[in-house]
Amino acid sequence: MSSDDHDAHPASQTDTRTVPQVLFVCVHNAGRSQMAAALLQHHAAGRVEVRSAGSTPADEINPAVRDAMAEIGIDLDSAHPKLLTTDAVQASDVVVTMGCGDTCPVFPGKRYLDWDLPDPANRTLDEIRPIRDEIDQRVRELLANLNV
Numbered sequence: 001m002s003s004d005d006h007d008a009h010p011a012s013q014t015d016t017r018t019v020p021q022v023l024f025v026c027v028h029n030a031g032r033s034q035m036a037a038a039l040l041q042h043h044a045a046g047r048v049e050v051r052s053a054g055s056t057p058a059d060e061i062n063p064a065v066r067d068a069m070a071e072i073g074i075d076l077d078s079a080h081p082k083l084l085t086t087d088a089v090q091a092s093d094v095v096v097t098m099g100c101g102d103t104c105p106v107f108p109g110k111r112y113l114d115w116d117l118p119d120p121a122n123r124t125l126d127e128i129r130p131i132r133d134e135i136d137q138r139v140r141e142l143l144a145n146l147n148v
Contacts, residue, residue: 020146021049023092025104029054029081031065031120032098035132038074039139047148053088055104057081065120068128072136094142113142 022040024033029052037052044050058081066076086105089095094111097104099119106112115138120128 019047019049020094020148021051021092022094022096022142022146023088024050024052024096024098025054025084026052026098026119027055028058028121029084030058030060031062031128032115032117032131032135033096034061034076034079034081035065035069035120035135036096036098036115036139038069038076038079039136040143042074043140043143044148048143048146051082051088051092052079053082053084055084057083062120062128064123064125064128065132067125068120068132071129072132094146096142 024036024040026033033052033054037050040048041050061076061079061081069076084104089105089110090107092110094113095104096113096115098115098117104112115135117134118131120131123131
């Protein structure tokens, strides 16, 4: 197909999704998955669509997690825990689970990663920083592997 042929077709007919979609899932969506989503959104700068959810969402994000992210200049004030839905998984190209066990639905054709990370619940800010930093390293590796 020549470039003229390609230009004659709207992008929606030839390529319905040019931006990879990543979903981070943990149980409460109040710590690990929120940090991962915020970090990927920060590093990707619009090159990736990012979501997070939890199998049993908490009422609010862990305040110490908010503080840990604020230390590195990432504001979680507008973020809130969300319920994991089948639609969110189906819409994603990559699903990263963090301790949600078998509650995350599995669909063919999706890339699943399981990040074994400590839960920041009931931990101090000093204890959360290394978890945040580990998530940051993994998020940067994931972004590099997405080739965006």
